[in-house]
Amino acid sequence: MIYPVRIIEEKINRFQKKRLLYRPTPVSKLERLSKHLNGPNLWIKREDLTGLALGGNKSRKLEYIIQDVIDSRADTIITWGSIQSNWCLQTAAAARKFGIKPILLLFETYETQKIMDGNLLLDFILDADIRIKAAQKGRVVKAEEVEGILEEVFNEVMEKGHKAYIIPIGGSMIGGSMKLPLGAVAYVDAYLELKKQMKSLNEGLDSIVLASGSGGTQAGMLAGAQLCGDSTRILGISVSEDRDSFSQDIKKVSDDVGDCLELKIDFKDEDIIVFDDYRAGGYGELNEEVSEAIRLMAVTEGIFIDPIYTGKAAAALIDLIHKGHFKKQDNVLFLHTGGASALFPHKQGIKKFLL
Numbered sequence: 001m002i003y004p005v006r007i008i009e010e011k012i013n014r015f016q017k018k019r020l021l022y023r024p025t026p027v028s029k030l031e032r033l034s035k036h037l038n039g040p041n042l043w044i045k046r047e048d049l050t051g052l053a054l055g056g057n058k059s060r061k062l063e064y065i066i067q068d069v070i071d072s073r074a075d076t077i078i079t080w081g082s083i084q085s086n087w088c089l090q091t092a093a094a095a096r097k098f099g100i101k102p103i104l105l106l107f108e109t110y111e112t113q114k115i116m117d118g119n120l121l122l123d124f125i126l127d128a129d130i131r132i133k134a135a136q137k138g139r140v141v142k143a144e145e146v147e148g149i150l151e152e153v154f155n156e157v158m159e160k161g162h163k164a165y166i167i168p169i170g171g172s173m174i175g176g177s178m179k180l181p182l183g184a185v186a187y188v189d190a191y192l193e194l195k196k197q198m199k200s201l202n203e204g205l206d207s208i209v210l211a212s213g214s215g216g217t218q219a220g221m222l223a224g225a226q227l228c229g230d231s232t233r234i235l236g237i238s239v240s241e242d243r244d245s246f247s248q249d250i251k252k253v254s255d256d257v258g259d260c261l262e263l264k265i266d267f268k269d270e271d272i273i274v275f276d277d278y279r280a281g282g283y284g285e286l287n288e289e290v291s292e293a294i295r296l297m298a299v300t301e302g303i304f305i306d307p308i309y310t311g312k313a314a315a316a317l318i319d320l321i322h323k324g325h326f327k328k329q330d331n332v333l334f335l336h337t338g339g340a341s342a343l344f345p346h347k348q349g350i351k352k353f354l355l
Helices: 005-012 031-037 058-071 086-097 118-125 143-159 182-200 216-228 243-261 288-301 310-322 347-354
Strands: 027-029 041-046 076-082 101-108 129-134 164-166 207-212 233-238 273-275 331-336
Touching: 005 182, 005 216, 005 243, 027 182, 031 041, 031 288, 031 310, 041 182, 058 086, 058 182, 076 086, 076 143, 086 101, 086 118, 101 118, 101 143, 118 129, 143 164, 182 216, 182 243, 207 216, 207 310, 216 233, 216 243, 233 243, 233 310, 243 273, 288 310, 288 347, 310 331
Parallel strands: 041 331, 076 101, 076 164, 101 129, 207 233, 207 331, 233 273
Antiparallel strands: 027 041
16 A cells, blocks of 8 residues: 555554664765766665764664664663674674673674774774674574573573573564564665755655665565655565565565554565675675776765675676666665674785786
8 A cells, every 4th residue: 555654654653762873864966976886866865974983874774773672671782793794793783882891703704804993893992792703604594593602691691680582684584583574664764855855856756776685685675665655666675585585574674664654565576676686695605796896986076885795786786787677767875784894804805806
């Protein structure tokens, strides 16, 4: 069904949140990149400029999640991610802002230099309880794979007289201590914010391109577009999973968002768009196309993107433009989800492809 923006906002506003980011995050046209690629009109929304830690899309999700943590009276957060996880960094920063202890289970899902650099250094500065674990390379560690470790750490915290709250990776899928898809709800709200920004510029949006890791950001943006009845396509660039399985994850989160907001979302299979051919060999892996996309965004627009998420999304955007995926007159927005601090621990790989 299609709903007025006012109704969707009323449903979202039933959920309280803690203020963590500067709103609205900026939207601007990528003039020089558009000209260089000779393709559609390119825009960017700077979710990397949220204000918490070094910024990123997870700050928006954490506004709702931290409120839920506080409401539960927990004093410790447990979550997990990769060794250089931007999710874990922003979660730790949000926790510290409200006097909550962060415990981070960091999995070695890709090879980096064995030094404290990038987000791992920032986690250390935040005095997070960091626990590094071995993992299969090239893919995101899913909830079912960490159940045992999470239970052990949860019990350890409780035995010490504290109350723990487990947040699923990415903060969007129901699981752990989180009973609602709060992170994805945040990105329905983000879609409404973006819709208003483009309207103020007298512009529409044909497509939004974003990196998709746990699927929550894509699911929330897709739900927002569907609820508004907009034809804007949400193009998710998978950084880890294959298209078929990942599409099911996104549909599940989007359905949960509809249930949570008590609004009906009518999906067709073709509405869930996932590209899985830009993974560069797997999660955390790097190739020449990603490295060149990082440089092109920097030299044309002065904007830094990362090698794990946004670099792959930018490489996909560039390739799709070259393949004629968009019309010349289209407005295509790149969602910058943050993470540029990952450039530093991956500097050797980037230099190898660019020198």
